[in-house]
Amino acid sequence: MYYGWYVVMMAAAVYAVVMGTTFSAFGLFVVPVSEDLNLSRADMNTALILLNIGSALLAPVVGRMLDRISARLIMIASALLAGLSFTLLSFSTSLLLSGGVMALMLAAAVQGGCTLTMSMLLARWFTARRGRAMILAMMGASLGSIFIVPLIGWLIEHEGWRATLLIIGVFDMVFLLALALVVRERPRPGELETAAVSDDAEASKDLEGQSPASIKFLLSMPQFWTLGISCAIAMAMMQTIIITIVPLAVAAGLTTVQAAGLISITGVAALASKILLAVVADRFDRILMLAVLFALGTIVSILLVVGDTYLLLVACALMLGISSSAAAPIFYALLADRFGMSSFGTVRGLMSLLIAVASAVAIRLAGEAFDLMGNYDYVFYTFIGLGGLAVVLILSTWLTRTLVADDSRPVSSSV
Numbered sequence: 001m002y003y004g005w006y007v008v009m010m011a012a013a014v015y016a017v018v019m020g021t022t023f024s025a026f027g028l029f030v031v032p033v034s035e036d037l038n039l040s041r042a043d044m045n046t047a048l049i050l051l052n053i054g055s056a057l058l059a060p061v062v063g064r065m066l067d068r069i070s071a072r073l074i075m076i077a078s079a080l081l082a083g084l085s086f087t088l089l090s091f092s093t094s095l096l097l098s099g100g101v102m103a104l105m106l107a108a109a110v111q112g113g114c115t116l117t118m119s120m121l122l123a124r125w126f127t128a129r130r131g132r133a134m135i136l137a138m139m140g141a142s143l144g145s146i147f148i149v150p151l152i153g154w155l156i157e158h159e160g161w162r163a164t165l166l167i168i169g170v171f172d173m174v175f176l177l178a179l180a181l182v183v184r185e186r187p188r189p190g191e192l193e194t195a196a197v198s199d200d201a202e203a204s205k206d207l208e209g210q211s212p213a214s215i216k217f218l219l220s221m222p223q224f225w226t227l228g229i230s231c232a233i234a235m236a237m238m239q240t241i242i243i244t245i246v247p248l249a250v251a252a253g254l255t256t257v258q259a260a261g262l263i264s265i266t267g268v269a270a271l272a273s274k275i276l277l278a279v280v281a282d283r284f285d286r287i288l289m290l291a292v293l294f295a296l297g298t299i300v301s302i303l304l305v306v307g308d309t310y311l312l313l314v315a316c317a318l319m320l321g322i323s324s325s326a327a328a329p330i331f332y333a334l335l336a337d338r339f340g341m342s343s344f345g346t347v348r349g350l351m352s353l354l355i356a357v358a359s360a361v362a363i364r365l366a367g368e369a370f371d372l373m374g375n376y377d378y379v380f381y382t383f384i385g386l387g388g389l390a391v392v393l394i395l396s397t398w399l400t401r402t403l404v405a406d407d408s409r410p411v412s413s414s415v
Contacts, residue, residue, distance in 0.1 A: 020144025054107030056356030063349020078113030086169025269321025298387025
């Protein structure tokens with residue numbers, strides 16, 4: 001079997017463990033930690049905000065490092081950071097210390113041990129089936145919610161939250177160190193997939209071995225902005241609607257059980273769409289697929305303006321699950337196609353920051369709009385216009401087929 005598929009399995013395991021023990025499991029610690037340390041829920045939620053902000057700000061730094069030094073070294077350093085982070089959190093009684101650990105050490109460990117490094121390794125090992133590989137690997141995050149989170153809940157109940165954090169830290173550190181020592185970072189000469197590749201992916205292979213382009217050069221490229229702004233808008237819209245759909249359902253007269261069920265429907269749709277896209281992701285143009293997914297997110301906003309019946313909200317939850325889960329891996333595969341592996345880490349990190357900022361602004365403004373107007377209608381009207389802009393921008397990327405070679409020699413593969 002092609003070794004790249006072993007990398008996919010390793011990446012899926014990393015997503016399950018790292019995302020499962022951090023973002024997915026965070027809610028399990030809210031009640032016991034707040035009661036033990038006499039903290040408000042706002043204080044507890046601030047910890048997650050700090051982790052998100054830290055991850056966004058550190059993403060360009062970690063991405064740039066991945067373009068310049070060994071991914072194995074970054075994984076080893078991230079493993080040690082993860083272990084130290086959870087250990088400090090398990091003993092800490094200082095909000096300042098815990099906040100610093102979440103925003104700096106743990107955020108760097110998540111980016112360097114999981115999200116950025118895994119997408120880099122997958123992009124290196126796959127060209128023809130790059131989309132399929134990334135989708136299959138990211139299914140690990142869903143599996144982490146299914147298997148890892150209940151286990152952590154059991155540990156908290158039987159061992160307490162401090163001991164659980166210590167156990168998580170040791171496990172994450174040993175797990176990431178073990179994978180870092182066995183994973184191969186890139187194919188050997190001649191060890192490549194045997195399948196036809198797209199024009200973008202074929203052109204990106206010519207960039208192997210080049211020095212990473214400067215950040216200034218990348219930011220000057222039109223396709224960086226058409227890709228980045230379109231995806232940032234679409235991702236921000238999806239995240240905001242996912243957050244608002246439950247209170248919207250409750251305000252419409254649905255029971256709490258029905259409202260919570262919408263999130264479950266979104267999760268099931270997300271997992272099912274990943275399975276389906278794993279089969280077809282590399283058979284269609286990635287730009288066209290993203291345009292369809294962005295349009296699907298826009299249709300959700302249109303439906304939410306039309307009404308708020310239970311069946312309509314179920315349809316919106318299904319479309320949200322499909323569009324939100326499928327857009328990210330296809331987008332990352334397209335970045336690897338367009339910018340080549342020499343600059344992929346830098347571009348991936350910069351895009352993560354752009355998406356995080358857009359999401360934070362959208363979520364905040366949605367809350368402000370509801371407080372002012374008493375409903376989300378103006379938010380959804382705004383999203384309809386922004387969604388249309390995202391579709392236009394992603395389609396316009398067809399006109400900018402320039403790939404990065406270095407700061408002075410772009411490689412063209414115009415249509």
